[in-house]
Amino acid sequence: MPPSPEDAATAYHEAGHAVVALALGQPVHRVSVRPKEQWLGRCEFQKGRIRSAHDPVETQILIMLGGLAAEARHTGHYALDGAARDLWAVRSLTERRAAGAKQVDRLERRMLDKTEHLLDQPGMWEAVESIAEELLCRTEISGRAARHLFDQAVRRV
Numbered sequence: 001m002p003p004s005p006e007d008a009a010t011a012y013h014e015a016g017h018a019v020v021a022l023a024l025g026q027p028v029h030r031v032s033v034r035p036k037e038q039w040l041g042r043c044e045f046q047k048g049r050i051r052s053a054h055d056p057v058e059t060q061i062l063i064m065l066g067g068l069a070a071e072a073r074h075t076g077h078y079a080l081d082g083a084a085r086d087l088w089a090v091r092s093l094t095e096r097r098a099a100g101a102k103q104v105d106r107l108e109r110r111m112l113d114k115t116e117h118l119l120d121q122p123g124m125w126e127a128v129e130s131i132a133e134e135l136l137c138r139t140e141i142s143g144r145a146a147r148h149l150f151d152q153a154v155r156r157v
Contacts, residue, residue, distance in 0.1 A: 003136045007033065009071050009079065010041045015131035016070020017043035019124055020115060021063045022150045024054060028143035033135045039085070041135075043067070046143065057093055058111070064090050065115040070128050073119065127153035 003011070010033050018031045026045050033041040045063075054062075068083040080087065090108060098104040119125055130149040134141050141149075 005075070006040075007136065008132070009075050009082070011132040011135040012074040012128060013067040013071040013079075013082070014041040014043050014135060015128045016066040016068070016119070017063055018066075018131055018146045019070070019127045019150060020066030020118060021045060022127075022147060023118060023121075023124060024059050024062060026059065026063060028146045030140065030143055031131065031135060031146050032140040034139050040082070044143075057097070061090050061093050061111045062115050062118065065112050066119070069112060069115045069119055070132075073116070073125070073128075074132075122157035123154035126156065129153075 014031050014033055018028050021028055021043070029044040029046045031041075031043045036042070064086045067086055068078060068080075071082070072078045090111070091104070094104045094107045094111070098107045119128065127150045130153050131141070131146055134145065134149060
């Protein structure tokens, strides 16, 4: 039986977080689409192990927007309600960086554009699709499995 559109959207959302994290040097601990309490899925990271040369706050923002961007690319629309928790976290970080509401909005738009550009890079979308497919089959994968699927997709291009 094929997955429901909602289940597929959740898998792409969580895969987007994982791929952006891995691309930016943040190791992933686990990715899941098993509904629990307040969420439909979850991407967990290894604490304190970021190896990014980027600004750590920007890296966090891009990872949080990775779910929204990947889900939107898959479904054709931004699921703002489904990403409300991610967007709230992004807003709390961008408000520290920008002086006023207009600047916050511009910064968030720029970060979303940057996230979408990252997912357009060779191998990145293929990695999202591979991880999403695996999540739809297994409902949960280890960070090691996510890394393996990411590396395979990147090597293929």
